[in-house]
Amino acid sequence: MGMDKQVRKKPWVQRNVWHLIVGTIIGGFILYLMVFANHSTKLGVEIDKIKIEEVTQDLFLDYIAVIGTVEPIQTIYLDAIIGGKVEDIYIVEGTNVKKGDIIMQLSNDNLVLEISNNEAQVERAINDLEVMRVNLQNQNINSATRLNNLYYDILKLKRLFDRNKELFEKGHVPKEELDISRENYERNYKEYELLQEKAKQDSIFMSQRIVSSEKSIARMNTNQDLTRMRLEKLFVKAPVNGELATLNPKIGEVLNYGTRIGSINVLDSYKLRVEIDEHYISRVIRGLKGDCTFPNTICVAEITKIYPEVAGGRFAVDMEFTKEIPMEIRIGQTSRIRLELGESKQAILIPRGNFYHSTGGQWIFVVDESGKYATKREIHIGRQNPQYYEVLDGLEEGEKVVTSSYDNFVEIDKLMLK
DSSP: OOOOOOOOOOOOOHHHHHHHHHHHHHHHHHHHHHHSSSSOEEEEEOOOSEEEEEEEEEEEOOOEEEEEEEEEEEEEEEESSOOOOEEEEEOOOOEEEOOOOOOEEEEEEHHHHHHHHHHHHHHHHHHHHHHHHHHHHHHHHHHHHHHHHHHHHHHHHHHHHHHHHHHHHHHHSHHHHHHHHHHHHHHHHHHHHHHHHHHHHHHHHHHHHHHHHHHHHHHHHEEEEEEEEEEHHHHOOOSSEEEEEEEEOOOEEEEEETTTTEEEEEEEEEEEEEEEGGGGGTOTTTOOOEEEEEEEEEEEEEEEEEEOBBBEEEEEEEEEEEOOOTTTOOOOOOOEEEEESOOOOOOOOOOEHHHHHTTTTTTEEEEOTTTSSSEEOOEEEEOOOSSSSEEEEEEOTTTTEEEETTTTTOOOOOOOOO
């Protein structure tokens, strides 16, 4: 019986050599694709569906286009200085007025009563002053009469004392009689001095009262004049020449102090109220000029006031005309303004386009010289005006770029132009 021959197994590598070869080829191809293949996303686009512009080098005009609304150079507001009831209105809104024209009339019974009471107080004070003057005069007369009588009494007592003194020296009168005559003379003389001092002090005191009363009456008269002036304020008058723009009250309405009555537009000149995008707030300063376009007229206006508040992404400025004011200008009329922000200079320019809204000016599609495709390129945009963007870096004169909207191209790297 013959013996079976043992079969030797081939090594694993020999048995799977073809599998290894095929796997290596496939892995190498995948690695090639990962390393060397072009991963950019492409999109075919019809040329007539996009807008292509040429990059140029020219003078960049640094300006923005804004709209200005005509306003009066100044608006004067009318407030109720004195409260009261509206009795009559003499001038209606929209009427031209002159300074001093009566616009409306108010009435105020309390004010009239106050004036009447003040007048009565002044009259009483004046009467009291006259009484004091009469009293002072009578007092001075009485004091003078008493002093005069006392003076002559002293003269008599002095003669009596002198005579007794001579007689005493001759031994004709006793010493007691001499002493009595001397005492009477000295007592009356002292009384005369005291009466003089009293008359002087009384006169000073009364004079001071009179002066004080005169000053009080002067103050009362001044207050009375001011009160009468308040009465005049019941007639609301135009403080300046202009146009009565608004008038709020109605006949019969009661107005309180400080109530806004209306406004007057001063029409000596006009200004433009302009709203500007907040993007330019750091570049807008007083003194900047702009060309204003009115029908058949181009004027120049200058920024005179900047309002710092920003609302809705915009801030406001006032511009005043530097030369002639347009004929037939009207409040509320609008004008296109070319506002200059800085000096003009040579620069690389591309026309404005909707691409900016998608890219923020950070990149753009540049058309190849062959015109068959456009690729994405980073750029740096500086200033801009209503027509052009100033390119600081990334583009050269003569190149062509896609400036239309990129809404459908944001994730695309290459546009295949057809």
